[in-house]
Amino acid sequence: MSTRRVVAILGAGGALGGAISARLASEADTDLVLSDMSEDSLGSTLGALAGAAGSVETMVADVTVQADVDAVVARAVERFGRLDVVIGNAGVLSPNGRIHNLDDEDWDRAFRVNVMGSVHVVKSAVGAMRSNGGGSIVLTASVAGMTAWSHAGPYCVTKAGIIELAKVAAVEYAKDRIRVNCVCPGTFRSAIHEGLPDEALDAIAVKHPLGLGSAGDVAGAYAYLASDASRWTTGSAIVVDGGYTAP
Ligand SMILES: NC(=O)c1ccc[n+]([C@@H]2O[C@H](COP(=O)([O-])OP(=O)(O)OC[C@H]3O[C@@H](n4cnc5c(N)ncnc54)[C@H](O)[C@@H]3O)[C@@H](O)[C@H]2O)c1
Numbered sequence: 001m002s003t004r005r006v007v008a009i010l011g012a013g014g015a016l017g018g019a020i021s022a023r024l025a026s027e028a029d030t031d032l033v034l035s036d037m038s039e040d041s042l043g044s045t046l047g048a049l050a051g052a053a054g055s056v057e058t059m060v061a062d063v064t065v066q067a068d069v070d071a072v073v074a075r076a077v078e079r080f081g082r083l084d085v086v087i088g089n090a091g092v093l094s095p096n097g098r099i100h101n102l103d104d105e106d107w108d109r110a111f112r113v114n115v116m117g118s119v120h121v122v123k124s125a126v127g128a129m130r131s132n133g134g135g136s137i138v139l140t141a142s143v144a145g146m147t148a149w150s151h152a153g154p155y156c157v158t159k160a161g162i163i164e165l166a167k168v169a170a171v172e173y174a175k176d177r178i179r180v181n182c183v184c185p186g187t188f189r190s191a192i193h194e195g196l197p198d199e200a201l202d203a204i205a206v207k208h209p210l211g212l213g214s215a216g217d218v219a220g221a222y223a224y225l226a227s228d229a230s231r232w233t234t235g236s237a238i239v240v241d242g243g244y245t246a247p
Contacts, residue, residue, distance in 0.1 A: 006080040008033040008072050010063050011090025013041020015190030019215035020222045021045050025052035033076040035061040063090045063117030073124040083128040085226040088121030089140040093192045094154035110154035115161045122169050134177025138225045139166050141182040143241045163237045170235030179234040183221045186241025188213040209243030
């Protein structure tokens with residue numbers, strides 16, 4: 001890596017995107033390109049970055065559109081000359097329902113955003129990182145992709161897909177010195193839970209030995225994967241879940 005580190009984040013709005021952005025912006029010698037589909041969410045993230053150490057660029061981008069993701073990567077390279085880290089964090093929860101009550105559109109949406117969004121991030125990042133001599137790609141999966149949640153089939157299946165995508169990409173691009181990992185958070189409160197009955201969240205909370213976390217509790221895993229300290233870590237699913245998967 002060069003003296004300055006250039007990081008692009010897709011899905012930089014919202015609870016976790018904001019926490020990851022704040023964490024990385026606080027680190028020395030780091031320039032950021034932050035993007036999200038929602039201009040408002042992006043504005044909130046930016047508003048909380050008053051103390052950013054380096055430069056911060058923002059742009060609206062939808063991860064379901066390859067050209068949008070390409071444009072974010074291109075902005076990073078044009079503005080800062082290189083791209084060291086790309087974080088694909090955009091994600092959607094599927095409607096609350098068992099498999100027989102969900103329709104194809106519920107599955108399509110989860111696949112388009114969670115799986116294909118992550119595929120688009122990997123494709124774009126690889127293109128830019130190969131000419132750098134390497135880099136780190138970090139995807140957001142979930143403990144939902146390692147366990148089975150009733151009434152959340154498309155979410156669980158697509159998050160499992162992201163874990164597998166990170167493994168395959170790690171194997172395919174190791175020779176290019178591109179590392180690919182994912183983070184599997186346990187549950188923390190965010191807008192993703194809007195519409196979920198309180199009882200459902202309470203039931204999830206009691207399954208976390210340390211209780212529900214916050215987005216800030218998870219951000220350190222991204223900082224690790226974005227740093228040289230993780231130089232021998234690839235193809236991993238790093239679990240940060242307050243003990244949810246321990247029993
Ligand atoms: N909250 C949790 O308990 C939890 C647990 C495990 C994993 N996650 C994952 O963390 C990530 C962030 O979720 P959050 O909980 O912070 O939710 P959030 O709703 O606060 O943030 C999600 C962000 O993703 C953006 N987004 C959605 N679709 C997009 C698209 N097509 N293109 C670009 N941006 C898009 C939204 O605009 C929003 O800013 C998601 O991938 C989610 O699945 C969340």
